[in-house]
Amino acid sequence: MSEILVVVDHADGPDGVSVKKPTYEMLTLAARLGEPSAVFIGPKDKGAEVADAVKKYGAGKVYVVDDAPLKGYLVAPKAEALQQLVERTSQSRPVGAVLIASSAEGKEIAGRLAIKTGSGLITDAVDVEAGGDGPVTTQSVFAGNYTVRARVTHGTPIITVKPNSAAPVEASGAGEVEEVAVTISEAAKGAQIVASQPRTATGRPELTEAAIVVSGGRGTGGKFEPVEELADALGAAVGASRAAVDSGWKPHSYQIGQTGKTVSPQLYIAAGISGAIQHRAGMQTSKTIVAVNKDDEAPIFELVDFGVVGDLHTVLPALTEEVNQRKG
Amino acid sequence: MKIAVCVKYVPDATGDRHFEDDKTVDRVGVDGLLSELDEYAVEQALQIKEKAESPDEVEVVALCVGPEKALDAVRKALQMGADKGVHVVDDAIAGSDAIATSLVLAKAVQRGSEGTPYDLVMCGMSSTDGSMSVVPAMLAERLGLPQLTLASVVETQGDQVRIKRDGDVATEVVGGTMPLVVSVTDQSGEARYPSFKGIMAAKKKPLETLSLSDLGVDAGDVGLSVAWTRVEDTTARPPREAGEIVKDEEGSGAKALADFLATKKFI
Numbered sequence: 001m002s003e004i005l006v007v008v009d010h011a012d013g014p015d016g017v018s019v020k021k022p023t024y025e026m027l028t029l030a031a032r033l034g035e036p037s038a039v040f041i042g043p044k045d046k047g048a049e050v051a052d053a054v055k056k057y058g059a060g061k062v063y064v065v066d067d068a069p070l071k072g073y074l075v076a077p078k079a080e081a082l083q084q085l086v087e088r089t090s091q092s093r094p095v096g097a098v099l100i101a102s103s104a105e106g107k108e109i110a111g112r113l114a115i116k117t118g119s120g121l122i123t124d125a126v127d128v129e130a131g132g133d134g135p136v137t138t139q140s141v142f143a144g145n146y147t148v149r150a151r152v153t154h155g156t157p158i159i160t161v162k163p164n165s166a167a168p169v170e171a172s173g174a175g176e177v178e179e180v181a182v183t184i185s186e187a188a189k190g191a192q193i194v195a196s197q198p199r200t201a202t203g204r205p206e207l208t209e210a211a212i213v214v215s216g217g218r219g220t221g222g223k224f225e226p227v228e229e230l231a232d233a234l235g236a237a238v239g240a241s242r243a244a245v246d247s248g249w250k251p252h253s254y255q256i257g258q259t260g261k262t263v264s265p266q267l268y269i270a271a272g273i274s275g276a277i278q279h280r281a282g283m284q285t286s287k288t289i290v291a292v293n294k295d296d297e298a299p300i301f302e303l304v305d306f307g308v309v310g311d312l313h314t315v316l317p318a319l320t321e322e323v324n325q326r327k328g
Numbered sequence: 329m330k331i332a333v334c335v336k337y338v339p340d341a342t343g344d345r346h347f348e349d350d351k352t353v354d355r356v357g358v359d360g361l362l363s364e365l366d367e368y369a370v371e372q373a374l375q376i377k378e379k380a381e382s383p384d385e386v387e388v389v390a391l392c393v394g395p396e397k398a399l400d401a402v403r404k405a406l407q408m409g410a411d412k413g414v415h416v417v418d419d420a421i422a423g424s425d426a427i428a429t430s431l432v433l434a435k436a437v438q439r440g441s442e443g444t445p446y447d448l449v450m451c452g453m454s455s456t457d458g459s460m461s462v463v464p465a466m467l468a469e470r471l472g473l474p475q476l477t478l479a480s481v482v483e484t485q486g487d488q489v490r491i492k493r494d495g496d497v498a499t500e501v502v503g504g505t506m507p508l509v510v511s512v513t514d515q516s517g518e519a520r521y522p523s524f525k526g527i528m529a530a531k532k533k534p535l536e537t538l539s540l541s542d543l544g545v546d547a548g549d550v551g552l553s554v555a556w557t558r559v560e561d562t563t564a565r566p567p568r569e570a571g572e573i574v575k576d577e578e579g580s581g582a583k584a585l586a587d588f589l590a591t592k593k594f595i
């Protein structure tokens with residue numbers, strides 16, 4: 001049986017390393033394709049901790065690549081490390097696929113890895129299944145208007161997977177830690193991180209992983225409290241349209257759409273957002289869509305399961321109160 | 329200094345985009361244009377030129393791989409102010425995936441401009457059709473160059489480049505030494521509109537059309553038949569069923585919405 005490498009998506013905070021949910025989703029997908037192994041590129045001394053977490057989702061092996069020599073550079077060293085790991089692993093048994101989280105960084109690593117290993121690349125998969133000729137992926141394209149199924153026909157399939165692509169299924173894996181030494185070329189160190197300002201934690205769920213997203217647009221007029229209070233009542237993440245970001249009301253990391261994040265939550269609530277195509281591109285695949293907008297002709301209403309024509313500054317606070325009461 | 333800006337010709341996102349029978353994006357039967365996100369790359373390249381000590385010594389070359397009609401994308405870049413256009417067009421390229429596209433782009437970059445190598449290769453953050461956001465990284469890999477990608481700010485000083493990158497977990501400043509590959513986001517600043525003067529001037533600017541053999545690329549290495557990925561099927565998303573829309577009257581909207589959320593078990 002072939003081995004499926006899942007690159008661990010993790011956040012490194014002041015209190016250590018936390019494995020992010022997409023990792024478990026990818027391990028679940030990997031189990032459909034072959035034997036899942038996790039690849040942790042991070043602080044070596046956290047390897048055992050990470051192994052404990054990922055083995056609960058079926059990771060047989062946990063390759064630990066110490067990131068000390070890789071840190072401080074953009075993606076190139078990580079792609080080199082993965083190339084070496086793929087080559088090494090293939091010597092004992094075939095690597096059926098490499099799954100990487102579909103973040104901006106993940107996609108760039110995948111792009112370089114694909115060239116290095118002479119492999120086909122599929123990005124932004126929302127599902128992966130086993131097929132007769134290797135993994136078959138599902139992607140959503142053209143702002144969610146088309147669904148495409150594809151597969152890699154050359155080399156080791158390199159697939160980047162979007163958050164919320166599968167419900168994580170627990171499975172017991174051996175979680176056997178194997179430290180892997182890699183050599184990083186000077187050429188890969190050409191893009192140096194000179195300064196880094198970590199984002200302050202909001203205490204809310206991560207936008208791309210959240211089950212519920214409440215987002216605000218120009219219609220908030222910069223007053224985001226009603227959006228945030230509703231989000232907190234629902235345990236949701238907060239998003240924004242580009243108009244709200246361009247106005248400086250929220251940082252770019254909140255932006256949903258073509259040039260921001262793509263989200264696919266169970267519930268998306270758009271408040272004061274018109275529903276431009278570039279915004280739709282980032283939210284159209286949400287399961288349930290709700291909008292509050294005072295213009296009954298706003299294009300967002302074409303998408304909704306439920307819409308309220310009204311002023312968000314009165315509708316949202318009243319809704320928050322309803323939610324809190326019904327919860328209470 | 330020589331700057332290559334990679335510009336892609338894409339179907340208009342506000343039009344009806346669809347697939348051909350061979351499951352490639354229809355690029356001929358629909359209206360196309362210079363990918364909006366590549367305008368930001370052209371803009372940043374032009375600003376680097378304008379801020380240079382001797383702007384006349386900086387040449388901005390718009391580089392495009394695409395069908396006949398893609399010349400429109402090159403022309404738009406020239407109208408904005410690029411100095412020269414290079415259009416790689418060859419029937420064999422049709423249906424190429426990012427892997428093959430990056431191969432052709434890499435060969436075109438390696439050729440340089442009039443035999444002088446490029447110092448900077450600038451790209452958009454993503455194409456508005458495929459939107460994979462991988463070509464800049466692939467291009468850097470093929471050229472053996474560092475990548476300073478997803479820049480919201482680009483600054484150059486001599487052969488040094490610094491960018492600001494708003495990542496998912498941190499905002500970073502990343503630096504490197506030319507030659508390198510840069511990609512810019514739509515946060516980098518509005519792209520200029522071609523002026524009347526620019527439109528007139530563009531007509532006289534040099535434009536080079538290259539085939540695969542000019543670049544020494546084997547036609548058997550590109551195109552749909554050798555793509556390393558295959559699309560099995562494409563399905564149009566069924567139209568969403570019309571939802572319920574209520575008008576808020578003295579608090580009725582919030583109540584109705586709360587009821588809806590409750591039936592869907594969100595509260």
Ligand SMILES: Cc1cc2nc3c(=O)[nH]c(=O)nc-3n(C[C@H](O)[C@H](O)[C@H](O)COP(=O)(O)OP(=O)(O)OC[C@H]3O[C@@H](n4cnc5c(N)ncnc54)[C@H](O)[C@@H]3O)c2cc1C
Nearest residue numbers: 217218219241242243257258259272273274279294295312
């Ligand atoms: C290359 C490119 C990339 C882009 N990428 C993105 C992207 O990633 N994400 C994105 O979102 N956009 C993106 N855009 C911009 C997009 O085209 C729209 O301009 C943007 O989405 C509009 O944001 P908005 O809906 O908040 O504002 P508007 O379109 O101005 O809509 C505001 C809405 O609020 C309503 N409203 C006003 N007051 C109230 C009130 N009190 N109560 C209720 N409703 C109210 C109005 O009726 C209106 O419908 C991009 C554009 C380009 C060209």
Ligand SMILES: Nc1ncnc2c1ncn2[C@@H]1O[C@H](COP(=O)(O)O)[C@@H](O)[C@H]1O
Nearest residue numbers: 334335393451452454455460461462463
């Ligand atoms: N056919 C092409 N011709 C020129 N540049 C391209 C082409 N395809 C992609 N690019 C460049 O690569 C960037 C990212 O594209 P993509 O990886 O397809 O999202 C674009 O913004 C362009 O700058």
